[in-house]
Amino acid sequence: MDIRQLKHFVALVETGTAHAAADDQHISQPGLSSSIKRLENQLGVPLFERRGRGMVLNARGRDFYPHAKRTIEHLRLAQAELKVSDARIRIALGDIRSSDFISKLTTNLSEVYPSIAVEFYESHYESIFSDLEEGIVDIAFASIPANGKIPSSLLSKLMTRSHFGVFCAADHPLGKLDRQITGNDLQAYPWMYNTKAPGITPHYPRLKETPGIVKNKLKIVAIDSLHMGKELVINSHCLCHTPELAMAVELHKGKVIKLSVPTKQISTDIMGLRHRDIRSPLLDRVFSLAAKCFS
Numbered sequence: 001m002d003i004r005q006l007k008h009f010v011a012l013v014e015t016g017t018a019h020a021a022a023d024d025q026h027i028s029q030p031g032l033s034s035s036i037k038r039l040e041n042q043l044g045v046p047l048f049e050r051r052g053r054g055m056v057l058n059a060r061g062r063d064f065y066p067h068a069k070r071t072i073e074h075l076r077l078a079q080a081e082l083k084v085s086d087a088r089i090r091i092a093l094g095d096i097r098s099s100d101f102i103s104k105l106t107t108n109l110s111e112v113y114p115s116i117a118v119e120f121y122e123s124h125y126e127s128i129f130s131d132l133e134e135g136i137v138d139i140a141f142a143s144i145p146a147n148g149k150i151p152s153s154l155l156s157k158l159m160t161r162s163h164f165g166v167f168c169a170a171d172h173p174l175g176k177l178d179r180q181i182t183g184n185d186l187q188a189y190p191w192m193y194n195t196k197a198p199g200i201t202p203h204y205p206r207l208k209e210t211p212g213i214v215k216n217k218l219k220i221v222a223i224d225s226l227h228m229g230k231e232l233v234i235n236s237h238c239l240c241h242t243p244e245l246a247m248a249v250e251l252h253k254g255k256v257i258k259l260s261v262p263t264k265q266i267s268t269d270i271m272g273l274r275h276r277d278i279r280s281p282l283l284d285r286v287f288s289l290a291a292k293c294f295s
Contacts (some may be wrong), residue, residue, distance in 0.1 A: 003075060005039040006068045008032050009047065013057055013065050060139050070277065073135045077280045080116050081168045088117035089282065092128045094142030095197070095226040096162065096242075096270060099249040101141075101293055108289040111283070122225075124198045129154065132275055139283050140273040141290055143243065145200055150273070157272040157287055160294040162243035164266040166205050166259045167251075169234055183211045186261070190219040192229040192240040205263040230256075243268050246295075270294060 011021040011126045012032065022029040038053070040046050047061035057065070080087035093102070104119055123131065125142040132140055133153055141159060150156050165199055166186070174181055174189070186205075193203055204213050219240055223229040226246055235242050250256045272287050274280075 001042045005035050008035040010068050011197045064237050067132045069135045081282050090119045090137040092121045092137040092140035096143035096246050104293040139286055144271045153276055154273050155276050159270045159272050161267050161269050162245035165244050166241055167247050167256045168239050172256050180259050183207055183213050190238045192238050193220045193222050194226050195222050196224045202266050208262040
């Protein structure tokens with residue numbers, strides 16, 4: 001048994017057809033079928049049911065798949081530890097992060113592991129959980145709400161905690177008021193609404209005083225990523241309610257301001273996440289380097 005057979009097996013499971021798996025693995029279809037057959041002979045059990053020209057994963061194949069997948073992941077991370085030239089790691093990110101996080105982390109990693117390629121993926125926390133469990137990504141940094149339960153299969157480490165605030169462009173009329181901002185003031189302007197955010201995201205602030213914001217009276221501008229939304233806020237009179245971390249760079253550069261609004265405090269935890277079964281000094285180092293970026 002060799003690693004190529006495991007890769008062929010995993011590719012066949014994940015692509016669903018021998019033709020697609022062969023293309024994915026840059027091998028002929030008969031060559032892939034022969035590789036799978038040799039793997040089955042060496043294991044002493046069939047992993048697929050042959051139906052005409054098709055192959056359907058059986059119960060033993062389903063049991064074997066996570067072991068094969070994890071073996072491949074362990075080998076890839078081991079190659080990264082040894083600084084093999086074609087090694088890579090895959091990092092998932094939630095959208096609550098500073099605008100310079102990816103560049104900072106990439107720079108820090110390249111200083112320690114100059115030959116490793118880094119791949120970034122963006123998703124919200126629920127998808128990131130399953131991606132880590134399935135080995136699609138190696139490590140993740142994501143905003144986890146207070147009631148977001150982290151699966152027991154994952155290890156987690158708090159990177160930072162960020163409070164929500166109301167943000168607008170630096171030249172927004174609300175930034176020039178010489179009195180306390182009210183709910184009526186906030187309702188006079190459009191609000192950014194991130195359609196790809198988790199369902200529990202507090203898109204609008206909860207005011208301590210009445211009158212509050214009446215959601216059905218708000219004008220909404222829908223976007224499908226927070227980073228697209230930041231561009232909207234910077235270049236219009238649109239308001240947004242988001243963690244301070246997400247606006248840190250723009251705030252520092254004077255592109256946005258945080259409005260002084262009497263709101264009930266809401267915060268979110270930014271967690272580093274990885275699979276519990278993988279022991280890797282490389283991933284330990286990524287945690288440490290990421291913590292510096294968040295600080």
